[in-house]
Amino acid sequence: MPVNLQAPTSLLAVKGITLSAVEANIRYKDRNDLVLIEMSEGGTAAGVFTLNKFCAAPVNLCRQHLSENTSPRYLLINAGNANAGTGEKGLNHAKQTCSILSELAGVNRHDVLPFSTGVIGEQLPVAPFKASLPSALEQLSEDNWILAAEGIMTTDTVAKGVSKQIEIDGKTVTITGIAKGSGMIEPNMATLLAYVACDASIEAELLQQVLNDAVADSFNAITVDADTSTNDSLVLLASGRSGVIITENNRDDFQQAINAVCQQLAQAIIRDAEGATKFVTIEVESAPSRAYAREIAYTVARSPLVKTALFASDPNWGRILMAIGRSNVDDLDVSKLSLWLGNTQLLAAGEPLESYREEQGQREMDKEDITIRIALNAGDTAARIWTSDLSHEYVTINAEYRS
């Protein structure tokens, strides 16, 4: 069960963007598993991809197509097979799926960006694409965002999507995003995919900057299990059909709206993390640098012992100290450190507060949304990340997945 998260009941259409989802039976039966997103001509796209060196064939191909062409026309997404760990053959299969679509649609192959999510190490069958893409093209519609959000799911328990509208220069810009993923990774069903589209007009280079900035504090500020997928991909499309032109001069409001959509999608992924019973925010403040703050936040977030204490609703703050203490940072002065669970302070200047009572910590840990706040008193930079707990359900999902 996701933590304080429900599937969206409606998502706003974005001018110039149409979608469809069909049953291709690539692995799943009786559900949509092939999603097509079309952008009208003249739009721009930006993307960020996994840094995993064993990245999947479609990730390599997608990155290449986007580098040749920042005005792609189609995003082609399948669920059920990741096409990762599949060698040269897998790359050929990914190319074939793009070619099938580009021929049907009368565009170039590099107008198609391919994405796959699902089991690693099995070859992607090409026949289902040939059979299903004609109807996928026929069914393209502005109103299919929720169908698309559902069609890209793997172990997700709810579909994830967000819409937002802002006024820029007196006109309305609509932004809608969808995402899938029950963690940074579940490499069997690999993994995080997210698509955000808007109808603003924006040059590809600036769009990439906006996306990079938005990702830093959203998709790059989450962890379920420290594992990085072979298939993580996030694409931002700008169709330009709202008539609003975004430049450096009016970028701020647009940036904030994209940030908000990315943060909400990233949080949704953590709220639906494998086996999650808690949604945990870790804030590190007064650090010498952002990297310093993030290293400490991530070390706490990744610690299996902190995560099992969170699962147990156990205010076992010794484990948090242990994780902070093993962070890979220089010159950490533990005698300056303060620690809070929610609004309850546990430590000041590195010493346990005499006034702290276990019941106070228990009250904070009993909540579903928990905040761990760490003040280093060693600078003026902060970082915030989101994570989940480590439950029996996590072990069950990941141990029994293939059985």
Place this chain on the structure above:
Amino acid sequence: MPVNLQAPTSLLAVKGITLSAVEANIRYKDRNDLVLIEMSEGGTAAGVFTLNKFCAAPVNLCRQHLSENTSPRYLLINAGNANAGTGEKGLNHAKQTCSILSELAGVNRHDVLPFSTGVIGEQLPVAPFKASLPSALEQLSEDNWILAAEGIMTTDTVAKGVSKQIEIDGKTVTITGIAKGSGMIEPNMATLLAYVACDASIEAELLQQVLNDAVADSFNAITVDADTSTNDSLVLLASGRSGVIITENNRDDFQQAINAVCQQLAQAIIRDAEGATKFVTIEVESAPSRAYAREIAYTVARSPLVKTALFASDPNWGRILMAIGRSNVDDLDVSKLSLWLGNTQLLAAGEPLESYREEQGQREMDKEDITIRIALNAGDTAARIWTSDLSHEYVTINAEYRS
């Protein structure tokens, strides 16, 4: 249940070393929880300690005493309370326990090295030391190694100890070691303690070098959950009573014997890791450097998804690739990589072997002792580490510990 590990039924006495274990009721009832080790005058000691910045009060004090004095007379160890996260007060308590013993035994305070293991964040009571140390001193005997191994246990399910004898210069050197710990860490019951004693005579500086070398491929080559304890300590004592003098010239056999004892103790800790059902060896070979090989080995060993696959006996090699791919190393050429489970090869030159059949992988994963071998074909350095799997029992132990 430990993986292919039984408690020792006998351990060899080491000349010049006596031990005792008594019931001090520091936290546990009806079991020995205070262990005393005495070394005769003129022996030498070397130690290695946790790098965790929130290290416990006794670790700081022990490190200080050993820096002032490499010929300590007593090791004073309690189980049940880690005296970590206890601030200035905790340091004073650790000093008091050393003073009580030094006064009773007529030695200096820095002749005593203190060690604590147990719950973090609770103040260590001093009264039980006052009450129990007189009888601990009375009961010192060469034959109490097993009692001592049992007395330092916390969540360990079996006592851990190893003895070894070697001939050097025509005389016999006896080495006995004991250890406790169910992982690199379990910070509630923190954590790894190990004591190795021998009756060779060796200068403190060389003894420290021998220990550092032995640790690199033993205690520093294991992980349960990537978490580093606040209390990890390992001490090597050399009483000198065998009449054998170790120098740089005859160091090799001695070094190898100490290596063997440390490796066996380190392996014992992994075989008894929290919730372990598998003992896993990860070998990375033909790497550009040892650090490079270790980073990859540790990333695989720490991956929750690899660990849950191991628990499930699932030959899910995609997870191993994923973990290798996210290792923090430069210039990893995945197209050169070969991978084996046991003697079964899965990947050659980065491509899945067509001849591989899932049944072969299944046969390897069904074993309790599993070896994952990764050849990078990018150099001539190798590294080997040991780890355990991630089971429901691990979550149970760490989630339910305080409840």
